[in-house]
Amino acid sequence: MTADLLHAGLGWPIAFVLVVASFLGSLITAGFGIGGGAVMLAVLATLLPPAAIVPVHGLVQVGSNAGRSFLFRKDLYTKVMWPFLLGSAIGVTLGGAFVVQLDAGMLQIGLGLFILWTLAFKPPALMRRSSAITGWFSSFLTMFVGGTGPFVAAYIKTLGLTRVQHVATHAVFMTIQHLLKTVAFGLLGFAFSKWAGLITLLILSGFLGTIAGRHILFRINEARFKLVLNTILTLLALRLIYAGAISLWYATPVQ
Structure with missing residues (x-):
């Protein structure tokens, strides 16, 4: 019974893969600023039932980002935190109201294209001036596509x-966003209790990955960090576009 609670009925081989993915995902994000959440989401999408992917990913990311926030707490840029929190609360509330009514494929393509635009051109003035707008828009999207870390990273x-x-x-922003999302899915009826043991294991392995990734961050210089960050953002944007296109392709009825 205890074992079933720890691996949520998925079996230990799958649980082990998820634990390793959580460690590596947190290492990547702590070391290079972005990417780990998308890695974790991709693995979860392969191994979990569809209805559990976004809620479980959200709670795992709460733990992962909270641990990273604690380790880097002295370096937080606090000026933009409270507006982002307000915007995120509004975005999650609206997203929860429409979570079954919008096409996730179209949202993924739009999000991927927007990230590429912010990398190639100067981001919109409204986005650069307002963390509240970024919080609202990204939190609205996260209710559908799960991982909007690249969008938030593009703003930061x-x-x-x-x-x-x-x-x-980024860690504090994502902690806020995923925590609000988790509360919303709980209110919408998702049974987190079944997944509690596995989520705990994934959070613990993620924290160890954050500690390892911090050593990478402290050894990389600013120029290389920005190059790696831009490269990862580009790859994640292309992956979003591809995933959205595939979703739309299979959703289109055959004539």
């Missing part, structure tokens, strides 16, 4: 922070 990139400040601020 416009603030001109150091690499450590970037990681710290």
Whole structure:
């Protein structure tokens, strides 16, 4: 019974893969600023029932980002935190109201294209000036596509922070967003209790990955960090576009 609670009935081989993925995902995000959440989401999408993917990913990311926030707490850029919190609360509330009514494939393609645009051109002035707008829009989207970390990272990139400040601020933003999302899914009726043991294991392994990734972050210089960050954002954006296109392709009825 205890074993079933720990691996949520998936079996130990699958649980082990998820634990390793959580460690590596947190290592990537702590070391390079972004990417680990998308890695974790991709693995979960392969191994979990569809209805559990976004809620479980959200709670795992709460733990992962909270641990990273604690380790980098001295480097948080606090000026933009409270507006982001307010915007996120509004976005999650609206997303929860429409969570079954919008096409996730179209949202993924739009999000991927927007990230590529912010990398190739100067981001919109409204986005650069307002963390509240970023919080609202990204939190609305996260109810459908799960991982909007790249979008938030694209915004934080416009603030001109150091690499450590970037990681710290991104961690707090994502903790806020995923916590609100988790509460929303709980209110919508998702049974987190079945997954509690496995989620605990994934959070613990993620924290160990964050500790390992912090050593990478402290050894990489600013120029290389920005290059790696832009590369990861580009790859994640392309993956979002591809996933959205595949979703739309299979959703289109055959004539």
